[in-house]
Amino acid sequence: MVGPIAIAILFASLLPSSNIWAQTTPAPSSTEGFVNTLMPQPSQISIQEGRLVIAPSFKTATDHFRDVRLDAAIARSLGRIKNRSGIPIPTSPDTDGRSATLLVSVDGAGAAVQSIDEDESYSLEISPASAHLHAATVVGAMRGLGTLEQLVQSDATGLFIPVAVIHDTPRFRWRGLMIDCARHFIPVDVLKRTLDGMASVKLNLFHWHLSEDQGFRMESKTFPKLTELGSDGLFYTQEQAREIVAYARDRGIRVVPEFDMPGHTSAWFVGYPDLASAAGPFHIERKFGVFDPVMDPTRESTYKFLDAFIAEMVAIFPDPFFHIGGDENNGVEWKASPRIQSFMREHNLKDTSALQNYFNQRLLKILEKHGKHMIGWDEILTPDLPKDVMVQSWRGFDSLAAGARNGYAGILSAGYYLNLMSPADAHYMVDPLPETSDLSPEQQARILGGEACMWEEQTGAQTIDSRLWPRTAAIAERLWSPRNPNSVDDMYRRLGVESLRLEAFGLTHISQEYVSLRQLSGARQTGSFETLASVLEPVPFDQRAHLQHANQLTPLDRLVDALPPDPPSRHDFELLTRTYLKQPSAGTPEEKKLTSVFNAWISAEPEILRSIAGAPLLAESIPRAEQLTSLGTIGLEAVSFLSSGLRADAGWKAARLAVLDEAERPQALVRFTVIKPLRDLVIAVPETPAGQ
């Protein structure tokens, strides 16, 4: 047993230790050097032989139509191509299409306020001499420009776009990302780079969750105490909100604000206790969960307040939809109030659900008066509501389908909760309209799309980028592309490329990990610690909540906060192991790679322990360093058995699986990304039957 392992240790050390996840993904199909890295995949694409070479003479023109928004979108896309390549192509379009390399033909501006019906389709025809982008609207042209950017490739001969024909249109019209900016505040510049990321993957809606028990984040001039007393000074001015709306529109993204009511409203009541059902005083809630404070639906003053507040907000948010939340009202204060109970009896409202429905009906009238459609979470859905109310389902597909059967349009968010720390493929395989759906075509048409959701109990401004990206790109593809591109391996290959494209927008989802590792370890060089960190990820949301008992003021600066969910190691190691297990034998590239990975794990421990010694926030990780050695040793043993064809002694498997089980337990709020494939390796080892 000892021989092969010792040799393996020697070879493994030839690899830089922190560099073990490069290029394990199989090479994709390509035509004349072109590699498809589009994300999302277009509905129709035909790549042909030949290239459109990008040279300084590359000129762009518009015909039919142009406006400031289109010009800016062209300048951004061409500017990025120019900066990436160093080739000084002009970035402003002109109107003389005759000598243009890229002709952008747009039929018209699109709606003054982008709606769910905006035509986002486009076509791209690329020949060796020129490219022609055609779209009905400016937003469609933006989608096509995004694809064009992603088509640009370079090799030793230079920069080029492959000869291709693309016809592309989104599968769903509502492709959103919700960000909870209330539990932790997210600054404007972070939101802007997030909008750039969204545009890059063709998302078209930013759902801005602006109020919570833990904070009210939007300036009101009519009710200034909302932020003066309810925000800790962390809020968006109206000017900033308008800036975000304009920035989003420039990228073809709608902004739907959410003010959650009647529950999740503690922060409103700090400044305006008369809105509440119970007596004050109220405070900004620091804990997380569902709390009792709830608006008083029985007083006319509540509706007068909301009418004035909404009047102010609709001047900032032009989108036809207005999100009223409506979730998780526990009814406690309504049941406890004799006055509210008596109101319910007078109005024949049999339970708190009926009372919330009464509240929603009143709120709906206010929204209608201000020209807005209502959208809310599952709970708002009651049979009395008119059919233009829309439902966002956090409960799941069944709840969404039930709504659709009853005539309500809806979008799916269950399955797209980024805060759960699930891997990208788990989200990717969730379909708002699964093939197995028994909805009628008419009912299916009511499923408008979906929204990724980022709840912020465990995330703040410093860590949000790695919680959003690149996983959100996988959800974006699910919502844009046809149902068929379901290869998880190919999705992850393209996700790796997209991740670097996202970094170019200033997103810190890659760099922040290394910044944090330096800060945690107090060392500039974090080599061995990176080796450990690369195979760890945050425990799931619920587990962290259970183990940490954090509140809003708990710093987000531990190892768990440094680590991205679903790091490259997870899928890369799984793929490597899977490929190896197809034909386990000595000398294959997969065997060499696995051996070197396991040796890197084993050799990392002493240096990790040295760096942890003086780093107070890393003390909790000591067991993880020791476990990494065990995992590496088990891996080497398994590969040595499998490659040699020798049998392990009876009991070998059980003992190794027990170690893996132990390593799988949460510790330091992080978990290993590699347990399942290791288990597959151990299980594949042939064992001498007991007693022989």
Add this chain to the structure above:
Amino acid sequence: MVGPIAIAILFASLLPSSNIWAQTTPAPSSTEGFVNTLMPQPSQISIQEGRLVIAPSFKTATDHFRDVRLDAAIARSLGRIKNRSGIPIPTSPDTDGRSATLLVSVDGAGAAVQSIDEDESYSLEISPASAHLHAATVVGAMRGLGTLEQLVQSDATGLFIPVAVIHDTPRFRWRGLMIDCARHFIPVDVLKRTLDGMASVKLNLFHWHLSEDQGFRMESKTFPKLTELGSDGLFYTQEQAREIVAYARDRGIRVVPEFDMPGHTSAWFVGYPDLASAAGPFHIERKFGVFDPVMDPTRESTYKFLDAFIAEMVAIFPDPFFHIGGDENNGVEWKASPRIQSFMREHNLKDTSALQNYFNQRLLKILEKHGKHMIGWDEILTPDLPKDVMVQSWRGFDSLAAGARNGYAGILSAGYYLNLMSPADAHYMVDPLPETSDLSPEQQARILGGEACMWEEQTGAQTIDSRLWPRTAAIAERLWSPRNPNSVDDMYRRLGVESLRLEAFGLTHISQEYVSLRQLSGARQTGSFETLASVLEPVPFDQRAHLQHANQLTPLDRLVDALPPDPPSRHDFELLTRTYLKQPSAGTPEEKKLTSVFNAWISAEPEILRSIAGAPLLAESIPRAEQLTSLGTIGLEAVSFLSSGLRADAGWKAARLAVLDEAERPQALVRFTVIKPLRDLVIAVPETPAGQ
């Protein structure tokens, strides 16, 4: 010859390739585990046996005096200690000093507008039971809190502050950093993190260079066209400027604005051509250099304009000093204008220098009317100026000393130009008052300090952090600490620690390099390319200007922009080589380390060439990859001769030195950091005399 090299290659590969610069600096002296990482060094420090342990019971109190600014400074410092350690110490001070672990005794608030006379001294007495910080002013307390933060150490037993007595007072009163925000615009959030970095190293003045031929960056409500037409939309609103002034004051930092005049003023004239000496139209200058446009000093309307403009600015910038630039007026337009020539004759002004003096005298009266002292660059200094005008010397110590002899106060900036891409030690050894100075004590007292200067021809928002940090910390130490801490080795050891502390403020001087390398190479894993990048740095400023012919619109996204000046490799490799050469022999740690470094260089080439192949912006670096192999080979050869005591053949040295000379030539706008020590190694090799 072949034997030892081959073996060395084998061993070297045991090191992760990008990780070769860790821990080459010798361990410093310490008392009971305490390592002095203070930067700047205090004027008096006595470290004793014992520790004040930081536990959750750590309480802070103020006595005598407290105000909002002091409370905020305490909360920031304690918050950082808390977040670094995870120990939940309270961060707000109370006023009951009896049970306090840290007692902060401040005599008073200090001046309402911090002046050059602000008392910044403090004392710190730390016993095993408590710490006492005493200062005359809040600013002094901030300096002491900064030192306290830097004293905090951790080891396996936990967090502690060593028992110590510190009495500290700055050597110079004017310790500034000038940032040119005009040639390239620097956003507010970048300035804020820069101010945090400045406070960390006890700098006390931000000199804000706000106007240039290439842009006018400060909103004027009286003259809105200054930014409407002169800024490309990139400027600071008055609200933002006030925010910066307040942010700086909260950190004990003065803000002195500079509006450069009468030259460097093209951008003013785009909106207000009547200010100019020649006829318009004018444009924002895109090129860099000295240009002809200059204010018309003969018209009363010029002074009326400046009076109104300065009146507006003094309401924003409360500092008693106002910087008028005054540099690099070439006089061309004055000479070319018959009207101005006739004015000079009428007023008996014999040359353009005399006319500029006339302008300065007029400007001085306006400044005095608004209660400001004038400060300007060397050129303003003429015998007619009153003695309260201050000079900032870019010309050097002689110019500064000449001013001091004539009664003028001054500060040194020559030797502190960060944009030149010089190493930290070069700046560190420049003293505003060298020991060799022949100034009288009275004249010496007129040398108030110095300012690091960051001119922005070749730097922008994305790259400024690594151009400023950590080198600015070395200049800050020169200006604060006594003349005696002159050990370059120890400075670099502490600079490495300070660099990580600076990163905690959000500065991107470390992380941006890796972001850029990923973008340049299009790969997430940049291992071998990092090996090359780690021994490269930007060519000097003048060389780049000469080779690149860049203008304001040239993207700053090439390899030269990714690389920090004076990276850790430079001093670490020099120190390693120096230590090795003291007793070159086989088997020493230095020999092993050198060998592994050289092997890492050699083995990097194939992977670097692979990654460069598809990366258009890296094509220019191919020769550098090839040279790295040559450098590694020369290093291995030299070490093998030196360690074995064998002689090289005649001509060996000359051939190797020629290769080093070739590698020293600029290429891709970058240069190697390791040529000089390599040359030392080669020169040290004994050679068989020719003909033997």
